[in-house]
Amino acid sequence: MSLKSFYALIVGAGPGTGRAAAIRFSKAYPVVLLARRAESYEETVAEIRKAGGQAIGITADMTDPAVIDATFDTIAKELPDSKLAAAIYNVNSGFLVKPFLETKPEEFQTALSGQAGGFFTFAQKTLPLLLEAVPDSPNPPSLIITGATASLKASAKFASFAAGKFALRALSQSLAREFGPQGVHVAHAIIDGLIDTPGTKGFPLKNNVEDAKIKPEAIAESYWHLHTQHRSSFTQELDLRPYSESF
Amino acid sequence: MSLKSFYALIVGAGPGTGRAAAIRFSKAYPVVLLARRAESYEETVAEIRKAGGQAIGITADMTDPAVIDATFDTIAKELPDSKLAAAIYNVNSGFLVKPFLETKPEEFQTALSGQAGGFFTFAQKTLPLLLEAVPDSPNPPSLIITGATASLKASAKFASFAAGKFALRALSQSLAREFGPQGVHVAHAIIDGLIDTPGTKGFPLKNNVEDAKIKPEAIAESYWHLHTQHRSSFTQELDLRPYSESF
Amino acid sequence: MSLKSFYALIVGAGPGTGRAAAIRFSKAYPVVLLARRAESYEETVAEIRKAGGQAIGITADMTDPAVIDATFDTIAKELPDSKLAAAIYNVNSGFLVKPFLETKPEEFQTALSGQAGGFFTFAQKTLPLLLEAVPDSPNPPSLIITGATASLKASAKFASFAAGKFALRALSQSLAREFGPQGVHVAHAIIDGLIDTPGTKGFPLKNNVEDAKIKPEAIAESYWHLHTQHRSSFTQELDLRPYSESF
Amino acid sequence: MSLKSFYALIVGAGPGTGRAAAIRFSKAYPVVLLARRAESYEETVAEIRKAGGQAIGITADMTDPAVIDATFDTIAKELPDSKLAAAIYNVNSGFLVKPFLETKPEEFQTALSGQAGGFFTFAQKTLPLLLEAVPDSPNPPSLIITGATASLKASAKFASFAAGKFALRALSQSLAREFGPQGVHVAHAIIDGLIDTPGTKGFPLKNNVEDAKIKPEAIAESYWHLHTQHRSSFTQELDLRPYSESF
Numbered sequence: 007m008s009l010k011s012f013y014a015l016i017v018g019a020g021p022g023t024g025r026a027a028a029i030r031f032s033k034a035y036p037v038v039l040l041a042r043r044a045e046s047y048e049e050t051v052a053e054i055r056k057a058g059g060q061a062i063g064i065t066a067d068m069t070d071p072a073v074i075d076a077t078f079d080t081i082a083k084e085l086p087d088s089k090l091a092a093a094i095y096n097v098n099s100g101f102l103v104k105p106f107l108e109t110k111p112e113e114f115q116t117a118l119s120g121q122a123g124g125f126f127t128f129a130q131k132t133l134p135l136l137l138e139a140v141p142d143s144p145n146p147p148s149l150i151i152t153g154a155t156a157s158l159k160a161s162a163k164f165a166s167f168a169a170g171k172f173a174l175r176a177l178s179q180s181l182a183r184e185f186g187p188q189g190v191h192v193a194h195a196i197i198d199g200l201i202d203t204p205g206t207k208g209f210p211l212k213n214n215v216e217d218a219k220i221k222p223e224a225i226a227e228s229y230w231h232l233h234t235q236h237r238s239s240f241t242q243e244l245d246l247r248p249y250s251e252s253f
Numbered sequence: 254m255s256l257k258s259f260y261a262l263i264v265g266a267g268p269g270t271g272r273a274a275a276i277r278f279s280k281a282y283p284v285v286l287l288a289r290r291a292e293s294y295e296e297t298v299a300e301i302r303k304a305g306g307q308a309i310g311i312t313a314d315m316t317d318p319a320v321i322d323a324t325f326d327t328i329a330k331e332l333p334d335s336k337l338a339a340a341i342y343n344v345n346s347g348f349l350v351k352p353f354l355e356t357k358p359e360e361f362q363t364a365l366s367g368q369a370g371g372f373f374t375f376a377q378k379t380l381p382l383l384l385e386a387v388p389d390s391p392n393p394p395s396l397i398i399t400g401a402t403a404s405l406k407a408s409a410k411f412a413s414f415a416a417g418k419f420a421l422r423a424l425s426q427s428l429a430r431e432f433g434p435q436g437v438h439v440a441h442a443i444i445d446g447l448i449d450t451p452g453t454k455g456f457p458l459k460n461n462v463e464d465a466k467i468k469p470e471a472i473a474e475s476y477w478h479l480h481t482q483h484r485s486s487f488t489q490e491l492d493l494r495p496y497s498e499s500f
Numbered sequence: 501m502s503l504k505s506f507y508a509l510i511v512g513a514g515p516g517t518g519r520a521a522a523i524r525f526s527k528a529y530p531v532v533l534l535a536r537r538a539e540s541y542e543e544t545v546a547e548i549r550k551a552g553g554q555a556i557g558i559t560a561d562m563t564d565p566a567v568i569d570a571t572f573d574t575i576a577k578e579l580p581d582s583k584l585a586a587a588i589y590n591v592n593s594g595f596l597v598k599p600f601l602e603t604k605p606e607e608f609q610t611a612l613s614g615q616a617g618g619f620f621t622f623a624q625k626t627l628p629l630l631l632e633a634v635p636d637s638p639n640p641p642s643l644i645i646t647g648a649t650a651s652l653k654a655s656a657k658f659a660s661f662a663a664g665k666f667a668l669r670a671l672s673q674s675l676a677r678e679f680g681p682q683g684v685h686v687a688h689a690i691i692d693g694l695i696d697t698p699g700t701k702g703f704p705l706k707n708n709v710e711d712a713k714i715k716p717e718a719i720a721e722s723y724w725h726l727h728t729q730h731r732s733s734f735t736q737e738l739d740l741r742p743y744s745e746s747f
Numbered sequence: 748m749s750l751k752s753f754y755a756l757i758v759g760a761g762p763g764t765g766r767a768a769a770i771r772f773s774k775a776y777p778v779v780l781l782a783r784r785a786e787s788y789e790e791t792v793a794e795i796r797k798a799g800g801q802a803i804g805i806t807a808d809m810t811d812p813a814v815i816d817a818t819f820d821t822i823a824k825e826l827p828d829s830k831l832a833a834a835i836y837n838v839n840s841g842f843l844v845k846p847f848l849e850t851k852p853e854e855f856q857t858a859l860s861g862q863a864g865g866f867f868t869f870a871q872k873t874l875p876l877l878l879e880a881v882p883d884s885p886n887p888p889s890l891i892i893t894g895a896t897a898s899l900k901a902s903a904k905f906a907s908f909a910a911g912k913f914a915l916r917a918l919s920q921s922l923a924r925e926f927g928p929q930g931v932h933v934a935h936a937i938i939d940g941l942i943d944t945p946g947t948k949g950f951p952l953k954n955n956v957e958d959a960k961i962k963p964e965a966i967a968e969s970y971w972h973l974h975t976q977h978r979s980s981f982t983q984e985l986d987l988r989p990y991s992e993s994f
Binding site (some may be wrong): 105109114126127134159161165168171173174175176 | 318352353354356358361362365369370373374376377380381403406407408409410411412415416417418419420421422423424426427428430431432
């Protein structure tokens with residue numbers, strides 16, 4: 007099998023971490039980008055192709071089971087005989103900061119299901135594919151999850167957001183323990199700081215220092231490192247934050 | 254106001270922690286016991302009344318919003334002019350241990366909503382009542398939540414159960430930070446061991462030592478201590494485990 | 501054996517937590533107060549005696565092995581036929597906040613040995629006595645340790661102080677696991693806030709709110725609760741902080 | 748400045764992590780290996796030189812201040828005009844597993860000072876050198892520390908060992924917060940498993956699975972990744988463990 011017989015899958019492939027991860031992993035594998043809207047991945051797909059890589063973009067709402075099944079059918083058709091080497095769950099289901107008593111049940115449900123529910127479905131679909139790749143994948147098949155400061159600490163007014171992120175972390179920890187011994191590397195990254203994306207362009211920088219926002223390319227580099235770790239030395243969790251960040 | 258103008262509310266009032274907490278708090282307050290089935294609380298209500306205390310049992314499924322509203326209307330009618338001094342969330346939504354790939358989405362949803370979803374509703378209903386009690390409650394109005402080993406560690410095959418417990422812990426942490434400064438004590442207890450209930454009677458004891466299962470009365474005593482802590486010295490989280498437990 | 505056949509020992513018995521713990525435990529047991537200087541405990545000893553309790557003050561530098569041996573000989577003489585029911589390690593070895601590169605090796609050593617070294621000696625002396633009390637002590641013999649915010653988080657410029665507090669926490673955790681199954685309760689309290697003592701009188705209060713400093717009596721009440729927990733339900737660690745504290 | 752104007756320093760350069768890190772970093776920098784005995788580094792130095800790299804071995808007991816000063820004088824002479832780009836603290840001060848009451852004060856002191864004391868000195872010597880390298884170092888100047896399972900969890904009979912490792916972690920955390928904003932990357936690695944070294948050759952493997960012991964080369968690769976992380980995205984702590992390890 008050639009390296010081209012494996013692919014990487016990124017869900018939440020908008021500008022920022024998703025885009026950077028797609029570009030980084032496209033240096034080794036064909037990449038599949040999933041997002042709710044085509045404009046989230048179109049430019050990235052074009053950029054990867056222009057650089058000589060192989061990229062497929064699929065519009066999909068990962069909370070709809072029928073859509074999910076169709077999505078994986080599409081992937082199987084587009085990349086026949088390819089195995090899944092890396093799956094990245096980088097879904098941003100909205101950053102809710104709100105007094106608890108003003109939070110609507112629907113908002114809470116969205117926060118919870120966007121993180122924990124969406125990942126549950128994604129993991130159930132990708133883990134069997136990752137297990138299939140164990141015997142001959144060039145790197146340990148990997149499931150990499152994007153967490154946040156709120157994965158570890160639930161601040162005031164972050165109840166819903168943190169509930170989703172805590173639950174997501176629980177899943178990633180439990181899956182690491184269940185699937186690690188089977189050869190799949192499940193890793194969770196705590197992104198502790200503002201990411202440098204078009205969306206955060208106007209956000210003020212503390213003390214106006216340089217590099218105070220996390221470069222998505224730097225996150226992608228750490229994700230690539232996680233993916234290429236030898237199976238005798240897996241990282242389950244790491245934090246990533248700007249040198250200038252208080253913590 | 255007399256002490257009788259305040260009441261305690263226990264949801265998940267079955268045998269075990271819920272029953273013991275009801276009995277402990279009934280020494281100071283009228284208590285309201287909520288459970289999905291009347292047989293869960295009937296004996297306890299009778300026992301408290303026989304001992305001279307005041308107890309009300311209400312059958313309610315806390316995941317149904319209409320039922321919840323009706324429940325709090327009933328409480329207001331039964332205990333007019335009473336304020337809520339303590340609310341205990343002790344819901345057991347089933348202990349799911351299952352390989353991840355065999356877990357059905359419904360099972361995951363039940364685990365998640367039973368813990369995080371049910372508590373979200375409970376907290377939205379009780380926090381306004383607890384805030385009302387702040388000025389004259391004999392003890393800081395308290396919201397006490399029952400956690401488990403899986404609140405801190407997500408073991409293999411515990412993905413769903415741990416996701417619910419992690420999310421529940423996130424909520425309790427965030428609410429402690431938001432409502433603590435307003436005078437409400439939100440505390441989370443990590444119950445790390447088997448509880449001595451009718452349901453665990455047949456469970457084997459490690460090395461056959463005495464007191465290897467947690468006495469519900471001991472948990473209740475710690476809950477009472479949490480409730481009576483001075484507001485200058487609140488505990489947000491404590492663990493409770495048998496002396497003989499490995500951890 | 502009567503309750504008077506057991507005693508409690510408090511090291512670090514100055515104003516604040518030590519004094520309050522001595523007073524609280526003196527309601528049940530004769531208490532022995534240890535401090536480096538007599539003026540730290542003299543008033544407390546007098547106050548306990550005046551209230552009808554039994555108290556002994558001993559001046560001792562717990563870092564000097566010869567002094568420690570002499571101290572326990574004195575206790576044995578003063579309280580013959582008495583067993584140790586509770587030992588509290590509440591040593592304040594100075595609160596060092598200093599840029600790391602300006603910290604002298606001696607300052608680091610003092611921070612480390614005052615916390616970890618002093619407790620090592622104290623625990624080696626008291627654990628055999630606590631084990632002796634297991635069969636007939638009215639409450640599980642207890643070793644209670646005072647930690648701080650810096651036991652969990654090492655902030656900038658707190659390197660030395662946190663190193664001592666982290667090491668102290670390691671010891672308390674390991675001893676809980678080793679001696680818990682033998683019936684001794686080892687508990688660690690994270691005091692996360694300013695304590696209301698003569699020494700902090702002038703310290704500013706955030707927002708000028710009431711009860712923003714921890715009442716030593718409230719800490720003592722939690723220590724007493726820890727001591728009286730049933731052995732089926734030991735707490736290894738709890739935090740204590742004012743309701744108004746950010747965390 | 749050329750890349751050769753920077754060097755890496757490894758203390759605890761025996762077989763295992765130290766040796767592998769020296770070899771990995773020698774691909775980019777001249778490396779200095781420090782160990783208590785020459786036989787710990789001699790072969791590694793020869794191997795690096797044979798491969799075309801530059802390596803210097805120095806015998807030094809890092810607990811003796813006079814020796815430390817002489818060591819850094821030697822480095823300055825051997826590598827004039829070179830700046831320190833990476834310093835790795837990988838000291839193994841003995842793995843003490845012993846019932847607490849049988850532990851001698853000297854054993855406890857050795858465990859504590861070998862980890863916390865030795866690192867205090869090492870950090871005081873290297874941080875000023877790392878700060879000097881900030882403006883022109885090709886990668887953020889890094890201080891990387893080897894931790895262990897016992898850095899996070901103090902098991903029964905591990906009191907002394909864990910006290911040292913907890914204190915070491917406190918130092919690394921505090922220094923990350925103090926020196927990160929100045930451009931120095933302080934990172935702590937939790938090595939959670941047996942390392943595959945000559946010393947562990949005979950140790951039994953769980954279930955006899957392959958790669959159940961951590962390859963030192965894999966740890967070294969993660970250390971190199973930490974060193975090359977962009978300053979907008981520093982990792983403070985990561986864990987490294989075999990895929991087959993229970994945790």
